[in-house]
Every structure is written in structure tokens, then in C-alpha cells.
Amino acid sequence: MSMIIVLILVLLAVFAVVLYVQLIVCRNKVQESMADIDVQLKKRYDLIPNILQMAAKFMEHERLLMTELTELRTRAMQNNFATNPQEKMALENMLNQKLQEFKLSMENYPDLKSNQTMITAMQSMNEVEEHIAAARRFYNANVNELKNRVEIFPSSLMAGWLHISYEKTPFFEITDVERAPINSMNYFK
Numbered sequence: 001m002s003m004i005i006v007l008i009l010v011l012l013a014v015f016a017v018v019l020y021v022q023l024i025v026c027r028n029k030v031q032e033s034m035a036d037i038d039v040q041l042k043k044r045y046d047l048i049p050n051i052l053q054m055a056a057k058f059m060e061h062e063r064l065l066m067t068e069l070t071e072l073r074t075r076a077m078q079n080n081f082a083t084n085p086q087e088k089m090a091l092e093n094m095l096n097q098k099l100q101e102f103k104l105s106m107e108n109y110p111d112l113k114s115n116q117t118m119i120t121a122m123q124s125m126n127e128v129e130e131h132i133a134a135a136r137r138f139y140n141a142n143v144n145e146l147k148n149r150v151e152i153f154p155s156s157l158m159a160g161w162l163h164i165s166y167e168k169t170p171f172f173e174i175t176d177v178e179r180a181p182i183n184s185m186n187y188f189k
Helices: 002-056 060-078 085-108 110-114 116-151 155-162 184-188
Strands: none
Touching (some): 060 085, 085 116
């Protein structure tokens, strides 16, 4: 009888360790995916000034938009994803919106659109944007896995004991402005 009790206790201990390890792995994956987003955003931050500098000589009338892009880039770079993800996400959404406006306004400048250096830079920007989107999907998948582990019994008990939560790790979502269809005619008035 005592052997059965010992066996049950050992199995419970192994089960608890497995739950603990799974929760820690999930939490670390979320942190890793945050860092992956930051790496991709850094690529974007490095590329934006180059694109703006090339475009500046062609787009004298778009100076306000370029100034706003520069300011948003600076603010976004200063914000830390790990300490304030909601603010970082909001800044990134605003920066995305301004980048879309910039891309649309470039349509008014055929010399700029046909400039090989600008074409290459915009292709690089598109690649970076795809990598950012992939990093965001990876992040959201990891947040979802952490959320499931924290909410579903029995790992929810272990998460409570370890004070592991997902409240500081929101999903990366698009804004209502980004959901709306883009009307490029608004930019050419």
C-alpha cells in the first residue's frame, strides 16, 4: 500500500514539474517573440531615414508627412516592447498608417517611382514589413499558447502559484483605421 502512495506522489511530482516547465517555456517563447518583433522593427527604423532622404528631393510638397514619419519612428524606437507593449503597439500602428500614406503619396511622383535606388529601397521595405507581419503572427501564437496554459486546468493552478499571467502580453491587433479600406483618392486632392 505504501508503495502505491509513493508511486502516486512521484507521479504527481513529475506532473507538477512538467506543468512548470511548460509554463516557463511558454512565457519564454512570448519574450523571445517580443524580441523578434523588436529586431524586425529595428530593420524598419534603419530603412525609413534612407527612404525619406531619397524621397525628399522629389517630394517637396510632402514635407509634413515625412516629418510625421520621422517623429513617429523616433518615438517608436524609444519605446520598449517588454515594459509597455500596449503603447509600443499603438505607436507601431500609427507608424504603419503613415507609411501607407507615404507609399500612396509616392504615386504622384513618377520620377521617384522609377528611380532604381528608390525601387530597391521600397522592395527592402516590403520585405521588412513581411518579416514584421511574420514576427507578429509568431508573437500572437505564443501569447495564445501562454493564455491557454494559464487559463486551462490544471496548469492554471501552477500558473497561479507561480504568478504567471498574460495580462502584460496583449495580442498584436490592427486598429479600426487599418481595418477600413484605403481610398487613395483622399491623398491626391
